[in-house]
Amino acid sequence: MYQTNEISNQHSKTTEPTKRKHEIIGFRLDEPGFNPYEPKMLLKLLMAKDLFQAELPRMPKDYITRLVFNPHHETIMLFEYPQPPKVSPLVGGICFRKFPEVKLIEIAFCAVSGAKKYVGHGAYLMNHLKEYIKAQGYADICTYADNSAIEYFQKQGFSMKVAIPEETWLGRVKHYEGAKFMHCPLYNGVNYITLNQQIRQQRELLLKYVGIEPQLPQDSLDKVTSLAFAQKFSNSKIKLSPPEEIARCCKAAEAAAYVEAGKEYAMSFLNPMPVAEYCSVVGNDLQLIVQKSKEGFYRTKYIFREHVKSILERCESYNGEKAEISLKAKQLVDGLIANFEKYYEKNCGVDGVEDVE
Incomplete structure (x- = not known):
């Protein structure tokens, strides 16, 4: 079964x-x-x-x-x-x-x-x-x-x-x-369940030996070669965010949340919303965005954009596109994404809000 x-x-x-x-x-x-x-x-x-x-x-x-x-x-x-x-x-x-x-x-x-x-x-x-x-x-x-x-x-x-x-x-x-x-x-020659672990180990080998003489030992070279084939077979790109990129994204996300918190249309989204106005299966509000920023959740710009867009998607799904709360959600999401981009480019967080404004 x-x-x-x-x-x-x-x-x-x-x-x-x-x-x-x-x-x-x-x-x-x-x-x-x-x-x-x-x-x-x-x-x-x-x-x-x-x-x-x-x-x-x-x-x-x-x-x-x-x-x-x-x-x-x-x-x-x-x-x-x-x-x-x-x-x-x-x-x-x-x-x-x-x-x-x-x-x-x-x-x-x-x-x-x-x-x-x-x-x-x-x-x-x-x-x-x-x-x-x-x-x-x-x-x-x-x-x-x-x-x-x-x-x-x-x-x-x-x-x-x-x-x-x-x-x-x-x-x-x-x-x-x-x-x-x-x-x-x-591909029959690829174990997809263990592939990520293998790639992670072999990536560490690459980083360790890049630019270092003498050349790689033969067993390490074999592992690096198998990594190239694994990447070809999996047809996917491995994107790992360095710590400085994570910090930059999280600072920009927190700053964007603080700026939008002062807008009139954002008042309903400061804290978790009542079920009657939102969707009971989703917890996504400005308070949560700040919390996630401090936890290092936003490792890429894409993660932040998708997370905040879910506010609008759930509002429209639960209340309809023309509802007042959905229109406010659209203003909030547009504002969050615009402010995130601004503070990301300036590479500053809450401390730099006034300077950027």
């Missing part, structure tokens, strides 16, 4: 180590003894549906429900324990469909909970999905990605240079207006 795998995160800040468990669940009606009314399976699929509806507000809710509970689709889900009371343990999911006749996989939905983004959950899910389908003989994954998701898929090895024949996917994969068609080939 479904497969599970559990690991522990020893770096958790809680007293009890955080455990991550992924499961692959679907209505496999052709399996002997399959019970489509099994309560735990249905509950987890409901959790996946709720996650996709919350994180993909532009997708029709009934369409998400239809695909998640469709016998042709499966969903790989990532659960994290322990969680506070009344907080869903589901932190991410990818809903996909198999086309066994052409050994092709289509990703329908991919989402990570707003409070759990940018910590590696999306990559974890994608890598385990790749190994799961690769073991069944599948060679290609494709999807339609909107503008906000393109960078994520590129980091996972997807490209807009599609290398599979059109007759393989045309008529099978669902087309979405305004989205980009992307393709990721799979």
Whole structure:
């Protein structure tokens, strides 16, 4: 019915180590003894549906429900324990469909909970999905990605240079207006689950030996060579932010939040909003942005932009685009992004607010 795998995160800040468990669940009606009314399976699929509806507000809710509970689709889900009371343990999911006749996989939905983004959950899910389908003989994954998701898929090895024949996917994969068609080939010689760890170790070797004579020992050279092939096969760019870049982004984010906090349209967003005015599954406000800045959360400009844009997306999804709170959210998001760019270019934080103004 479904497969599970559990690991522990020893770096958790809680007293009890955080455990991550992924499961692959679907209505496999052709399996002997399959019970489509099994309560735990249905509950987890409901959790996946709720996650996709919350994180993909532009997708029709009934369409998400239809695909998640469709016998042709499966969903790989990532659960994290322990969680506070009344907080869903589901932190991410990818809903996909198999086309066994052409050994092709289509990703329908991919989402990570707003409070759990940018910590590696999306990559974890994608890598385990790749190994799961690769073991069944599948060679290609494709999807339609909107503008906000393109960078994520590129980091996972997807490209807009599609290398599979059109007759393989045309008529099978669902087309979405305004989205980009992307393709990721799979390679049998690459273990996607351990790839990041290998690349990280080999990157350290590169940094250690760059420009140093004598030449690399042969065993280290072999590792560096394998890194080049791994990067080629994964078709992804590794981007690690240096400490000075993280500090620059976080200072700019904090300064932007303080400046916007003084605007009239930002009054409703100073603290967590009441459920009646916002969306109950998302906690994103100016107070949280300041907190995240001090924690070093904004490692890149992209992370900051995507985080603040979720304020507007959730407001529009919950209240509609024309609602007063949504119009205020748009002013706030535009102001946050503009001020972030200003303080980022000046390379100054809260202390330099008055000078820049």
